[in-house]
Amino acid sequence: MKKEVKVSWAGHLTFIGEAASGNTLTMDAGTAVGGLGLGHSPMDLLLMGAGGCASIDVVMILRKSRQDIVDCVCQVTGTRADEPPKVYTDIHMHFVVTGNDVEEAAVKRAVELSMTKYCSASLTLAKAAKLTYDWEIKEA
Structure with a gap:
């Protein structure tokens, strides 16, 4: 495509x-x-694109899992090299899922599927930088 x-x-x-x-x-x-x-900045857009792509996946997967979610935030932190071309060397994505009785296993599955299989933006960046992720669940 x-x-x-x-x-x-x-x-x-x-x-x-x-x-x-x-x-x-x-x-x-x-x-x-x-x-x-x-x-x-174009470099901020790279991080935002990855966060948006992954968040769409996570929300779609959690909805299909019938989880009662009301919010999903992805906080993306990128560390860049000191010397030009100042590429991202490390990227961390922290997902905060808010909902009612959201199951830990469902969030773990949704985030891991996004990060390892579905999120083309994150998987593209992972070819150039060390990509890590985690999540937390908040009760609505």
């Missing part, structure tokens, strides 16, 4: 990303490196 997006320069160090769906987002370099800080 081929995917295509478009990134257009909007001046300074600001760019507009557009998906085939027509949805857009603004990217910009931070002010410390000459940008205007008007959007997300």
Whole structure:
């Protein structure tokens, strides 16, 4: 399956990303490196994309498991190399699932399936960085 997006320069160090769906987002370099800080940094978007991809999986799997969930948050932490190209060397994903009587085994299964089988964004990043994950359950 081929995917295509478009990134257009909007001046300074600001760019507009557009998906085939027509949805857009603004990217910009931070002010410390000459940008205007008007959007997300591309490196932050890598982490957000992985967190979003994995969270979609986790919610879908937990719903299919008939778990009564009301919230799912994925806190993603990335550590970058000190020298250019400053790639991510370590990425940790912490899932916080909130619900009513949510089963630990169901959350464990959902997160592990996402991280090892379904989340293409995380699995892509795991080829370049050490990817770890964990989870916690909160009662609603």
